[in-house]
Amino acid sequence: xxxxxxxxxxxxxxxxxxxxxxxxxxxxxxxxxxxxxxxxxxxxxxxxxxxxxxxxxxxxxxxxxxxxxxxxxxxxxxxxxxxxxxxxxxxxxxxxxxxxxxxxxxxxxxx
Amino acid sequence: xxxxxxxxxxxxxxxxxxxxxxxxxxxxxxxxxxxxxxxxxxxxxxxxxxxxxxxxxxxxxxxxxxxxxxxxxxxxxxxxxxxxxxxxxxxxxxxxxxxxxxxxxxxxxxxxxx
Numbered sequence: 001x002x003x004x005x006x007x008x009x010x011x012x013x014x015x016x017x018x019x020x021x022x023x024x025x026x027x028x029x030x031x032x033x034x035x036x037x038x039x040x041x042x043x044x045x046x047x048x049x050x051x052x053x054x055x056x057x058x059x060x061x062x063x064x065x066x067x068x069x070x071x072x073x074x075x076x077x078x079x080x081x082x083x084x085x086x087x088x089x090x091x092x093x094x095x096x097x098x099x100x101x102x103x104x105x106x107x108x109x110x111x
Numbered sequence: 112x113x114x115x116x117x118x119x120x121x122x123x124x125x126x127x128x129x130x131x132x133x134x135x136x137x138x139x140x141x142x143x144x145x146x147x148x149x150x151x152x153x154x155x156x157x158x159x160x161x162x163x164x165x166x167x168x169x170x171x172x173x174x175x176x177x178x179x180x181x182x183x184x185x186x187x188x189x190x191x192x193x194x195x196x197x198x199x200x201x202x203x204x205x206x207x208x209x210x211x212x213x214x215x216x217x218x219x220x221x222x223x224x225x
Contacts, residue, residue, distance in 0.1 A: 048211050092155075
């Protein structure tokens with residue numbers, strides 16, 4: 001089986017812009033979660049989608065949003081980018097049994 | 112509130128020496144516990160997990176971890192480290208099949224001396 005695929009791998013954006021990140025889960029996995037990783041805050045949970053519905057949400061501002069499509073692929077959107085949004089964004093997929101498989105991440109740099 | 116504490120930010124061991132990485136958790140129900148490893152610039156790879164049953168779990172790459180409910184701990188061990196084990200290690204707790212939200216510790220960076 002192919003693993004979790006995140007695109008793009010690297011991204012540079014300017015403050016105030018918006019960005020969309022994509023995640024294709026492992027075939028058959030219906031749950032997709034997103035995490036933000038920064039040196040200061042570590043790995044923080046953003047949100048989780050299961051069967052196109054947001055099932056869980058972390059403590060991030062409304063500028064961070066996501067969605068899941070019927071084929072389980074997920075997108076994460078960040079609007080009005082700030083310098084502090086620079087991070088590695090990781091996507092994880094799961095069959096819903098609590099074991100997550102992670103992609104390699106998208107490195108977002110905001111300048 | 113759910114939380115995971117990894118008290119050691121950095122650990123340095125010599126190649127061939129034994130290793131123990133500490134992890135303590137706070138969780139209201141029976142937790143699902145994980146150890147992940149991350150190499151520079153890479154995603155997270157699952158080393159092992161504990162859901163129930165035998166409290167000593169074996170993982171990949173020769174790692175094992177022991178769940179101690181009385182101490183709220185889930186320490187990771189390896190009898191003899193290899194230079195390729197240098198990476199960052201994350202302990203994590205989840206709700207299991209109730210949802211897939213995982214709470215991570217801050218990580219322990221492992222350095223290996225030749």
